[in-house]
Amino acid sequence: MISLTEAYVDSLAINSSAMKNGRDLVKKNSFPKLGKTSDETLIFGECKGSGKEPYHCSVDFVKPEEPVFRCSCPSRQFPCKHILGLMYAYALGNAFEITDIPDDIVEKREKAEKREEKREEKKKEPVGEAAAKRKKTNQSTLLKKIASQLEGIELLEKLIQQLTNSGLGSLDKKTVKTFEDQSKQLGNYYIPGLQTAFRGLLFELNASNEASSSEQKESLYTSIVESLGVLHTLVKKSREYLTARMDNPESSIDSETTLEEWIGHAWQLIELREHGRVHPSTELVQLSFLSYTDQARSEFVDEGYWLSLLNGRIDVTRTYRPFRAAKHIREEDSWYQVVQTEELFMYPGELNARVRWEASTQREMAADDFAAIRNAAHKSFPEAVKLVKNQIKNPLSDKFPVLLLFYTEIGQIDDTLVIVDAQGKQIQLANIAFPDHDTTSLIPYLNKQYVKDQAILVKFGHMMDKNQLQAQPLSIVSSNEIIRLLY
Missing domain, CATH: 2.40.50 (OB fold (Dihydrolipoamide Acetyltransferase, E2P))
Known part of the structure; x- marks a missing residue:
């Protein structure tokens, strides 16, 4: 039996507008048909739309920690206003008729169970065997990609040299804009991380041009010089690393440092598992959370710092929402409960590695949890x-x-x-x-x-x-x- 509250439904909405639209559907009695199963693991209904036929929506709680939302509407919002309205109707006590599970949902549940069985089988697969399968990647394709990346690094190095030769103090907005246009070429060489790092430098140069005080300019100039140092190191280390992989394509990807991520590699969970970067049964407490804008990436970033109750580590979660798709991606929010994960995936990193999980449950914090957090603090x-x-x-x-x-x-x-x-x-x-x-x-x-x-x-x-x-x-x-x- 599920227990839905208005606060829980609010937390699932991607913004306040979606909340309002979902509630309005309930107020307008837009659900002529509402149903639920006898065990209340599924609620479903029909919602009046703009067309002749109503939209069919449902929320499946067969796995309470991972509800499945389905709706026949064309909306790209997730969950859409019809699903939110359905849950608000349940939370507000509207009458739901007890009935059998619709045939289409029975079929979808069966498919989901089969997918889950396959995932469990992959988890049991020996690491060596999984790694061997991944090594079947076409070497010719890999070598072409690395060659392209090295070519992109050469282009980046030329842009950096042109930038420094122009003199940082004499770069006006027009000149910086020219470099911004040229930096777009880097997008053709499979090095999105390096491209972002260079764009970050250009944003700092623009900010320096707009600074009103000499103190601000001096501070930004110091940051610009530091960013140039980072780019110089990136070019050098990336070239050395990729050249070594070109010479030996059988070598393993670097899973110990952040270099691959700097270049632009997007780690997949299966890769992290293969390299042993997964920890079972972890309990986490979020200590801080902030959403901010990353202009260089053209994305909004939702960032949370979490402490593991098992080992006292403080790691970070980051969710990236591209500007163009932000309205279709739900913004992350603060957590106030203890999060219990079946598996915690850890990206390469140092003091604060990025972490991620697929499934979790929550429980309220207890006195022992606060004591564990405080005991994990550095005393010296x-x-x-x-x-x-x-x-x-x-x-x-x-x-x-x-x-x-x-x-x-x-x-x-x-x-x-x-x-x-x-x-x-x-x-x-x-x-x-x-x-x-x-x-x-x-x-x-x-x-x-x-x-x-x-x-x-x-x-x-x-x-x-x-x-x-x-x-x-x-x-x-x-x-x-x-x-x-x-x-």
Whole structure:
């Protein structure tokens, strides 16, 4: 038996407009026929549409954690307003007639069961055997792709040289626009990640041209020089790696570093499984969440930082919503329950690897969960800083790693807020990672009980002008709640 609430249905809608349209269908009595099975694992109905024939929609809860939505309408929204309306009708207590499962859904359930059986069989397949199957990839095709990638890297190197030879300080909007047009050619060489990195540099150059103060220009110039260094390293390492694969096409793809992702490889779950990057039965708690715009990728990004209750690792989920298709893709939201995954897939990464799962269940947080989170926090600031420095010294590493720290108090030195560990070591707080989201100024408004002996999730960053590490506060974890400063 299913239990639907209005809040749950709200969470499934891709935006507020979809919520309103779904509710309006119920208010207008647009469902002349509503049905459900005796075990209430399936609800279905007919909804009046713009045509003569009604739309047939259903929600199948045969796997409660993975409901299946079906509708005969042409809408590209998922779930569409008719499915949302059907669920709102159920949640609001409308009458559903108990009846047999429609024949078409019986057939679809059978097909789904067969697909699930095949997936389970693949999971049981030995890693070596699975890897052997993937090696059957046409070598001629692979070599042609690598040759094209190397050609694209040569083009990227020429663009970088032209850019630097032109003089960074003399690049106006018109010149940058010319480079933007030229960078589109990189899309023909299977290196979308490198293309995005170059576009990111061009966005920084445009921002520098638009900066109003010398201080802003200086800060952006420092970032531009750093981005050039990253691109130089990318060109060098990508060429070396792809040349080695060209010489030995039987060699395995790099699954230990982020280089493949920098080049533009989109990891498939089957690949992660083959390389042993999957962990069974994991429990996760989301400590922070933010949606932001990535202009270089032309995408919206939904980013969440999660702590594993099993090993204390903090990893990240990222969902990308391309600008052109954003209205058809549901935006991710914050999670406040413990998420229990059957399998946790981990992408190559360092302190905060990207993770993903296919199926999960949720449970409410308990006192033991808060205790586990706090116990996972780093007690020694020097040791935490050492971890951060070891990562950011690598040009291709994430320059804004996230850690959970335990502080004995929050203090203030002049106009600067600091957190202090048990040995009296300090870390400055500043809006360095998300300068457009001021979280540091919220700290003084905390209740006094949170000023001492709490865990704090921070995102580190290196202030180039001061040659100093600073941290931006994201969340505070007490013994019974998570206070999110960023959302």
